[in-house]
Amino acid sequence: MTLPDPPLLLITDRTMVRVSLEATLERSFDGGCRWVVVREKDLDPDERLKLVETILRIAEPYNAKILVNSDMKAAEIAHGVHLPQGQSCTNARATLGPDKIIGVSAHTVGEAGAAASAGADYATISPIFPTQSKPGYGPPLYLNGLKRVVGKVTIPLVALGGVTAATALSCRRAGADGVAVMGTIMRASDPAMSVYDILNQWYAGDDEAA
Secondary structure: OOOOOOOEEEEOOOOOOOOOHHHHHHHHHHOOOOEEEEOOOOOOHHHHHHHHHHHHHHHHHHOOEEEEEOOHHHHHHOOEEEEOOOOOHHHHHHHHOOOOEEEEEEOOHHHHHHHHHOOOOEEEEOOOOOOOOOOOOOOOOHHHHHHHHHOOOOOOEEEEOOOOHHHHHHHHHOOOOEEEEOHHHHOOOOHHHHHHHHHHHHOHHHHHHO
């Protein structure tokens, strides 16, 4: 699949935001974000469904893609689902059909390859750099590890974990098809500027290629 454009995946955590999650996402869309995974795991299913409905309304004028982490019912009204390790991509595809986006969290080349074989549209690969947001998933892969995974997997890979404006271009140079960010944007005093800065660095690679 072709990733949403631009290929910046924003992962939500409403406990980090300075105002409301809704306002944070609207500012993120103003800054150029067009791809979000709603990850509010602590909400009960009904609350999460209502939140996703609200976010979809906010996202519609921007034509942004909204996915939901692991919640298949909410994913049915959204643009797709992002699956943690251990949740079946095959079952998700059977439930959601061919047109929904399905992503999978991967932390090794084996997990990324399995996601590709199961029909995932993309996989996040993490952690690339040290991060407080992704503890317990093994040591950071760093850029050399990212390069090794990219060379062995056929679906788009999105670099996750410690990614900032300062590291976005290095992830692109290492072969990542996109980057995923949580804390850098969720905690920002101005999410629009954080998104803009990350995208500005990511697209600096276009100038190099010209």
